[in-house]
Amino acid sequence: MANSRGNRRRFGSVRKLPSGRFQIRYPDPVTGVMRPGEETYPTKTDAEVALTLIEADIKREQWTDPDAGKVKFGDFADKWLKERKLEETTRERYEGVLRLHIKPALGGKFISEITAARVRTWRTRLLEAGVGEPTVVKAYQLLRSIMTTAVDDELIKRNPCRIKGADVYDVPERPVLTVPEVYAVAAAIQPQWRALVLLTAFTTLRLGELAALHRRDVDLDARILWVRRNQAELGSGKLITKAPKSRAGFRPVSFPDLIVPDLERHLERHAGRGQDGLFFVGPRGGTLRRSNFRDDWTAAKAKAGVSPDIHFHDVRHTGNNIAAQNGASTRELMTRMGHSTTRAALIYQHMTSDRDRAIADKMGEAARKALGEDDDPPDASGTPVAQPE
Structure with missing residues (x-):
């Protein structure tokens, strides 16, 4: 292999073009065929340096085919x-x-x-x-x-996405409801959605998890519901019922005795029939969708006098806030909400149902205080609900 002056190089060659710039050629490490460099250089020294770098990349097996x-x-x-x-x-x-x-x-x-x-x-x-x-x-x-x-795939040498901090953003604080506001909305909304509002607030389940609940998943005596599946809705309107994304998503969640009468009433009047029946059904007995109750939710907020900026998902955030204010640790909150990370997954297995029950009880106690020490929570008609002795 010779350069433009007839000297032989150990690796590749350099020649001067009619334009005055210098071009390199070197053997393709896969085929052995001589290939031109991707660019030309203003001086011979620059060209020789480029060849040296290419040779080093090939020896370190870091060379990437420019055409790839x-x-x-x-x-x-x-x-x-x-x-x-x-x-x-x-x-x-x-x-x-x-x-x-x-x-x-x-x-x-x-x-x-x-x-x-x-x-x-x-x-x-x-x-x-x-x-x-x-x-x-x-x-x-x-x-x-x-x-x-x-x-x-060795198409490029280095990922060009290297902007520091571009992969994160600050999540703005969402508003939360007070316990009286939760009950005000629950009383104002259509009766079939009352239990949906209360369960969201006191279990912090996602709407998709609540929509996928069956009767058999809710144990009123033990005051536990089991999250075993999640419902998702595609943009096309297609509904998908699937298992939770992680093991942390499969979980029992306790709820306070405060809402047991509401859940009993819901089972009697609004839930699907049989143990395999859905706990929440749509207005016509079908599957619960967000659109089934969106208008009712908006109307209930207005009637209850709460901010129109409150989203239904904020009720879940409200429940998490109540639990945090009553002693639940970050780990316990993550467990109730079904969050999963590699680090947290090792901790979830140590959570006990007794501790989760204690969190639910404290949530119920806080709710009673917020509603009035001696008051029972009102039902959908505004009548206090009798509590079990």
């Missing part, structure tokens, strides 16, 4: 998504993020063209366009995961 990155990001992302085993709800969410926030700017670019600078520009433009920070964070996280696979 010439794959359109949109095509690679589609393939990435197709090859992943994902829950339907997660797949739908990823497809939406790619379609709306990533592909319009990056879909037509080669993988190798997506540099750190281009990622910064893309992210900045999303924020400037008014896309919410949580959505931008999710888009960035998805892009980073896809580009990580591109690195693993």
